[in-house]
Amino acid sequence: MSKPTSSRRVAVTGLGVVSPFGGSLQDFFDRLMQGESAVRLYRHPTSPSLLEQVAVHCSAFDPVEALGRPLAGMTDRYAQLGLAAAFAAWDDAGLARTGAGSERYGVSWGTGVGGTLTFEQGYTDFYVQGKDRASPLSVVMAMNNAAASHIAIQLGLGAACLTYSVACSSSSVSIGEALRRIQSGESDLVVAGGSEAPLSFSVMRAWEAMRVVAPGTEETAYRACRPFQAKRAGLVLGEGGAALILEEWDHAVARGARIYAELAGYGQSCDHSHLVRPSVAGQARALSFALDEAGLAPADVGYVNAHGTATREGDPAEIEALRVMFGEHASQLAVSATKSMHGHTLGAAGALEALITVKALHSGNIPPTAHLDEVAQDCEGVAHVRSGLYGQPLRAALSSSFAFGGSNAVLAFKAAH
Incomplete structure (x- = not known):
């Protein structure tokens, strides 16, 4: 792209x-x-x-x-x-x-x-x-x-x-x-x-x-x-x-509008590999496209609202894509999956989670992944948010959606200034 x-x-x-x-x-x-x-x-x-x-x-x-x-x-x-x-x-x-x-x-x-x-x-x-x-x-x-x-x-x-x-x-x-x-x-x-x-x-x-x-x-x-x-x-x-x-x-x-954030980048890719099994490479491409368009380096991003469906194959693929894309910064990257609280709203999920991401960026408050008592070994490598984080100095945040059919979409938001 x-x-x-x-x-x-x-x-x-x-x-x-x-x-x-x-x-x-x-x-x-x-x-x-x-x-x-x-x-x-x-x-x-x-x-x-x-x-x-x-x-x-x-x-x-x-x-x-x-x-x-x-x-x-x-x-x-x-x-x-x-x-x-x-x-x-x-x-x-x-x-x-x-x-x-x-x-x-x-x-x-x-x-x-x-x-x-x-x-x-x-x-x-x-x-x-x-x-x-x-x-x-x-x-x-x-x-x-x-x-x-x-x-x-x-x-x-x-x-x-x-x-x-x-x-x-x-x-x-x-x-x-x-x-x-x-x-x-x-x-x-x-x-x-x-x-x-x-x-x-x-x-x-x-x-x-x-x-x-x-x-x-x-x-x-x-x-x-x-x-x-x-x-x-x-x-x-x-x-x-x-x-x-x-x-x-x-x-x-x-018109004197209040500005919550800037929508600065959009990455879209297709896995072209399997109808329901996620591809790390496909997700990483969408992440890369979004960061590139927004002019963001990995270290600029403080929070990712993950697709996070709690499925056996989906969760580890998403975390691996973040590790591939963010490299050394991945271990400091705050990641949460709010589907743990509001469920998977299918076609509405991306908008709901984009809204949450904008609220997090605007307020500096990051919601958690609920019920995350023990991180699975295949999901380690990022800074999982287990309880709400307040007063975070966020410059940029991402919202990710990864769908059946291999359609990946990532939205990159910057703090308003």
Whole structure:
């Protein structure tokens, strides 16, 4: 990947999240800093006797309260989570909802499975309830670009409205491609992020069948996801939405916006080797591309929010890629995997973790990997964060997403100055 020649810098001016903890963005981050886990034993609402699995559910989220009844009634849950996150980021950036329309503002969104709950409802209607027709809204609710389209409609954004579906790196790619659009001069502002609501019977059973989902009971569920742990047992599915307002730097300064951080680099690569087995070389390439574009040396980076799914093959490959890329600095590199607390939100994971990375960089506070009692031998070599670190002098931080299909995406953020 060649380094872009554009001199247009990109600022992060707004952050919005719908999380399993409910409450505000700051509350979400504070609870992560405390190592609090939102993982619980989840019983499928329509099939509780057939499906019990540890998962992360945004139980406090009320779409009608957040969006109003008409909009909530015509959207799948994944789009509802995305809309709420985008609205929160927009407000956080100090942008007016009324008269927001602009031909220079756009949307860049990510999702892995899209409107899976709408599909599930359709199957239930036909094969369980015996209904003879589908809802006329089924297609527009289930389509993967529904969230992005509704965000553009509600906020009046007339530039490109694009959706990326690249498995678990979907929303990292959406943020990286938004960077490209602003650098090229195509847009001045992009609402970038992702959302996912994968807690459908079919999706949860499919992941369980791959034997990569961590087991747990009512009592043990909260610590089921243990990235980099010697006794890690697999990932935990979760739902949520996160959005970043990305803005051309001078545009942000001109309107007096608060700037959280600079999105300075984006690295994307393909393993081209195996559909589900990660490649150290592929991940290292993405890390290298991101650092190169951002103009960062390994020693400039103080924190990495790792992909960290707590799988047997994924965790050691990621740590080895960091050792390859960072060399001697790896042993001083603070690394944490916040999926241990908010679960793996699939296509929304990159945006959620990018938001956490920006908050860490802006505040100087680094959240931990929860439940990391004993680091596995194949995951040693970096400075694992086992409890929240406060007051860190961070100059730059990375957020990494490594997906099935071998799609790797790394975002590089610099402290605002």
